[in-house]
Amino acid sequence: MALAILSVxxxxxxxxxxxxLQLILPMSATPEDYAEARRYLGLDRPYLEQYLSxxxxxxxxxxxxxxxxxxxxxxxIWQRLPNSLSLAAxxxxxxxxxxxxxxxxxxxxxxxxxxxxxxxxxxxxxxxxTFWVAIVLVEFxxxxxxxxxxAGNEGFSSYILPGFTLGWxxxxxxxxxxxxxxxxxxxxxxxxxxxxxxVVEGKVVWVHALKNALIPVITFAGIYFAILVTTAxxxxxxxxxxxxxxxxxxxxxxxDFPVIQAVxxxxxxxxxxxxxxxxxxxxxIDPRIRYAR
Amino acid sequence: MPGDTPGGALVLSEAAASAAPASRSRxxxxxxxxxxxxxxxxxxxxxxxxxxxxFDQSLRNRFKPPVWxxxxxxxxxxxxxxLGRDMLSRIVWGSRVSLAAGVVTxxxxxxxxxAVGLVAGYYGGQVDTALMRMTDATMSFPVILxxxxxxxTVGPSFTNVVVAIAVILWARYARVIRGQVLTLMHLDxxxxxxxxxxxxxxxxxxxxxxxxxxxxxxxxxxQIGYVIxxxxxxxxxxxxIPPPTPAWGSMIAEGREFVTSAWWVSMFPGLAILLVxxxxxxLGDWLRDTFDPKLRQL
Numbered sequence: 001m002a003l004a005i006l007s008v009x010x011x012x013x014x015x016x017x018x019x020x021l022q023l024i025l026p027m028s029a030t031p032e033d034y035a036e037a038r039r040y041l042g043l044d045r046p047y048l049e050q051y052l053s054x055x056x057x058x059x060x061x062x063x064x065x066x067x068x069x070x071x072x073x074x075x076x077i078w079q080r081l082p083n084s085l086s087l088a089a090x091x092x093x094x095x096x097x098x099x100x101x102x103x104x105x106x107x108x109x110x111x112x113x114x115x116x117x118x119x120x121x122x123x124x125x126x127x128x129x130t131f132w133v134a135i136v137l138v139e140f141x142x143x144x145x146x147x148x149x150x151a152g153n154e155g156f157s158s159y160i161l162p163g164f165t166l167g168w169x170x171x172x173x174x175x176x177x178x179x180x181x182x183x184x185x186x187x188x189x190x191x192x193x194x195x196x197x198x199v200v201e202g203k204v205v206w207v208h209a210l211k212n213a214l215i216p217v218i219t220f221a222g223i224y225f226a227i228l229v230t231t232a233x234x235x236x237x238x239x240x241x242x243x244x245x246x247x248x249x250x251x252x253x254x255x256d257f258p259v260i261q262a263v264x265x266x267x268x269x270x271x272x273x274x275x276x277x278x279x280x281x282x283x284x285i286d287p288r289i290r291y292a293r
Numbered sequence: 294m295p296g297d298t299p300g301g302a303l304v305l306s307e308a309a310a311s312a313a314p315a316s317r318s319r320x321x322x323x324x325x326x327x328x329x330x331x332x333x334x335x336x337x338x339x340x341x342x343x344x345x346x347x348f349d350q351s352l353r354n355r356f357k358p359p360v361w362x363x364x365x366x367x368x369x370x371x372x373x374x375x376l377g378r379d380m381l382s383r384i385v386w387g388s389r390v391s392l393a394a395g396v397v398t399x400x401x402x403x404x405x406x407x408a409v410g411l412v413a414g415y416y417g418g419q420v421d422t423a424l425m426r427m428t429d430a431t432m433s434f435p436v437i438l439x440x441x442x443x444x445x446t447v448g449p450s451f452t453n454v455v456v457a458i459a460v461i462l463w464a465r466y467a468r469v470i471r472g473q474v475l476t477l478m479h480l481d482x483x484x485x486x487x488x489x490x491x492x493x494x495x496x497x498x499x500x501x502x503x504x505x506x507x508x509x510x511x512x513x514x515x516q517i518g519y520v521i522x523x524x525x526x527x528x529x530x531x532x533x534i535p536p537p538t539p540a541w542g543s544m545i546a547e548g549r550e551f552v553t554s555a556w557w558v559s560m561f562p563g564l565a566i567l568l569v570x571x572x573x574x575x576l577g578d579w580l581r582d583t584f585d586p587k588l589r590q591l
Contacts, residue, residue: 016582109445118372123574123575123578124571125573126518126521126570126574127518127520127570127574128567128568129522129525129526129529129542129545129563129566129567129570130522130526130568131525131526131529131542131545132545132559132563132566134546135549135552135559135563136560138552139552139553139556141467172400178590204294223432226432226435229435230435230437230438231437233435233437233441233530234437234529234530235528237530247442248438249441249530252441252442260442263438264438264442267435267438268434271435275429
């Protein structure tokens with residue numbers, strides 16, 4: 001349903017971005033050349049027909065030809081998507097690996113140095129503009145120190161800079177949520193009961209408390225993912241990462257309709273699938289939630 | 294929220310009560326307030342400060358370093374950019390764009406989002422379902438993608454940036470406010486208002502809305518920082534405020550190629566963003582801890 005609305009919106013927006021032919025054809029092109037090219041690319045057909053044929057093909061995974069690259073858009077997407085997904089997965093796992101221990105520690109050792117350090121990281125993470133961090137990292141770590149590659153994807157070392165840049169924001173938010181959720185749960189009756197029963201403190205924190213503290217974190221996981229996808233456009237552009245974020249940027253700057261449509265729909269579909277996964281995870285972790293309406 | 298069983302709520306409020314007064318409410322964030330005040334004053338008074346003209350190009354004075362570096366002078370305290378324009382003056386003028394974008398966008402988004410949230414929560418049922426479907430669909434749309442599309446469609450401009458961000462951002466307000474209204478609807482005073490003959494409009498505006506104000510204020514403050522960052526990202530990508538208007542994002546983009554030889558061109562606007570956003574976030578955190586400790590946000 002959401003995808004259907006989105007496809008119409010995207011179709012209209014993509015059409016509204018101006019005439020792509022002005023960018024493709026040489027300056028000296030005659031009006032006849034324009035008509036010829038328009039017919040060749042199918043842009044002379046009525047909008048409704050263009051839309052229906054777009055939807056008809058999109059359902060089967062065929063997004064048409066890129067106006068600029070003259071290759072099937074699905075090919076471009078398939079070529080770029082793995083790069084984006086692996087970068088997102090790397091960024092997500094890095095941020096979880098940092099956010100979890102830090103968030104829990106901050107809650108358990110509330111008011112200590114660890115807690116304060118965690119808070120500083122959290123606030124900084126939400127206040128630093130990603131693209132600026134990216135530039136600073138490219139300049140110092142990749143440029144002056146020459147430790148890591150600055151652009152492109154040439155194996156694992158290429159993942160580190162864009163991955164951390166991308167994950168930084170998520171670390172901040174996740175850690176913060178986990179800390180506040182843990183504090184709330186650690187103060188609750190059932191945790192006190194567990195302690196009174198003589199359960200080892202480590203088990204209380206990691207098993208009893210964490211299980212419930214995870215619920216709000218999971219709620220927000222879907223939103224974080226959408227933010228990650230958005231941030232990826234900027235990060236991929238700065239690090240010249242061959243993913244769909246940069247494909248979107250390129251597509252828009254050359255008014256490549258089919259590419260824009262395909263990227264937006266793919267992204268929306270991925271976000272939708274992730275949200276569905278989050279909902280399912282939810283039901284598993286929290287037995288109070290039932291999806292019977 | 295799933296955890297809001299009556300028992301859970303009791304425990305939560307007890308916890309909040311015991312933790313709140315001691316550690317919160319004190320520590321009024323004077324530093325944040327100070328930073329925000331300074332930047333607001335700078336933005337408002339920019340034309341009166343006697344700064345160099347932010348548009349004034351002088352190729353002879355390209356890439357002058359800041360005053361404390363060798364070759365710097367008090368004429369350009371923070372140096373000059375690629376076209377010899379005064380950095381300090383451009384940063385001060387840039388604060389107008391950032392602050393205006395942040396405040397206007399958040400106000401528009403919160404007004405619309407709160408209205409949707411209030412209506413959805415009040416009427417419930419199919420109205421609620423329909424509005425929340427819309428909200429969810431909106432939330433999953435990447436802001437920057439929409440803004441990029443708009444920028445190419447109608448050309449980059451301040452209005453487009455505000456529209457593009459607000460069109461997506463309202464959904465968060467709608468979600469949070471609806472959640473609050475759902476809880477409020479179970480309380481006695483709403484039932485009493487109904488018994489007293491109050492209509493939908495009156496209940497929504499006089500009874501529900503005032504009770505969501507705390508949350509709204511907190512969210513608004515916290516999101517100004519976020520919007521400033523998004524606006525800067527857009528200007529950085531060339532889809533925000535078009536040059537030559539000084540905007541922090543585009544200034545960073547212009548300096549990007551020259552980081553090695555002239556670090557100050559992209560460093561100072563970045564620091565300006567960091568300072569302002571940090572100030573708004575700290576202020577927002579404090580407001581939340583003081584007025585709405587149970588609110589969860591990003």
